[in-house]
Amino acid sequence: MNGISGGKVGWVGYADPCTDNYLLCEHSDVGGGIYSGYQLLDWLAIEGGYDNFSGPSADYFAIGDSTQLVHYESEIQGFELGLKADLALTENLILFGKGGAFFWETEKKANEPFFGSIDERDNGQSLMLGTGIDYRLGEHWSVRLEYQFFDNVGDINTGGTDVHFVGLGIDYRFSWSEETTVTGLIPLAVVSEPEAIEAKNETKVVSPLTVVVRFVTNSDELSIDFQESLHAVIERLQDHPQSKVIISGYTDNVGRAEDNQMLSEKRAEMVASVIMMQTGIELNRITVKGFGEMEPVSSNDTKEGRAENRRVVIISPKVMINTRSEVLGK
Known part of the structure; x- marks a missing residue:
């Protein structure tokens, strides 16, 4: 489970905050707030926080005396609560929109x-709408530039005004799950332990073999290092004609789900074609699948987690052979 906490500061604008008989009216000020939230899905979060938007001020003639000026000050503060939806433009740049409610309190003094x-x-309460961009600085830290609109804040005693906020925020993302945190570089390919052949009476047991291949974002190209990771797979297929492989492709959640599904299939097919060219095995010994951005093995909220999810997994199940090379089962 992932959470977020942060703060923001910026410009606040007020739409027509003063009555018609003012002499001087301030339509903008500086405001800010703090916020926290919880990631419901990879693309959807719930956020809430406290805002202080200062308030408009104005000069009027004193009531009953047009020779004196009186300065009025106001303050707008409250709590906002809403949903925030993300759309990944690149690996680190996120476009977001949000909506919810602002529970405000206004005060006017003179x-x-x-x-x-x-x-x-x-x-009272008002509608809150917003949009902006998040830029991920690393695994935990992000900065955001956002615009928010608050509809008709204030009432009969203090007067109502629409509030516009443009601010810069910085936030910290954290996790309280029991998953292992990735702290080092992720290798291009991870190969399981070499296959072991165990003698049991007249039966040989060829242990399962698993190879994991990593990819860079939006790519299905294989590196030279990948060829070395295939040695165990190729030897197994050549030494044991009854063995088979299942090749499954996966992606991170950057981009559209439809594009990611096609990319995962393309990655799996690319790996399968390399194996077939180097072994010449029959098509019925290879199964190719694409799962898109489903079944992530790590969080897509971090660069390291997304790298873990961009993968092709090659699995060759266990094979049992009798000493006369007759397949008993698999």
Whole structure:
């Protein structure tokens, strides 16, 4: 399970916050907030937080005395809660949109010469909409540039105004699962232990063999190192004509799911073609499958996790042979 915590600061704009008889009206200020959330899916999160958007200020003639000026100050603060949907543009750049509610409290203060101190408050809730981009700095840290719109904040006592916020945020992503954290470089190919042949009465047991091949983003090209990782597979197929292989392709979740499905199939087919060219085995000894971005072995929220998920897995099941080279089962 993955979570996020962060903070933001930026420009706040208020739409027509002052009544018609003002002498001076400030339509913008500086605001910010803190937020935290929980990743429901790879592309969907729930986020909530506290915002303080300062507030508009204005100068008016004093009530009952047009020779004196009175300065009014206001403050807007509250809690927002909503859903945030992500669309990966590149491995590190994420476009997002979000929507939800803003539970606000507004306050207006002034000191009128004839009426004394004025302190009026309102509270309520408003629609919140937003969009922006996230840039992943690493496994845990991200920066975001976002725009948010808050509809008609305020009420009869303090006056209502739409609020616009443009801010820069920085957040920290963390996980509290029991999965092992990847701390080192991921090898291009991982090969299981060499096959073992065990003698049992008149039966030889050829142990299963697994090879995992890694790929870079949006690529189905094989490196020279990949050829070395195939030696065990090729020797097994040549030495044991009854052995078979299952080749399964996978991707990370960057890009469209349909494109990832096609890419996973293409990667698996590429590996299968190399094996066939080097062994000349029959087609019925190879099974090729593509699973797209399904069945990830690590989190797609990190660069290292996405590298783990860009893979082709080659599995050759266990084979049992009698001493006369007759296949008893597999």
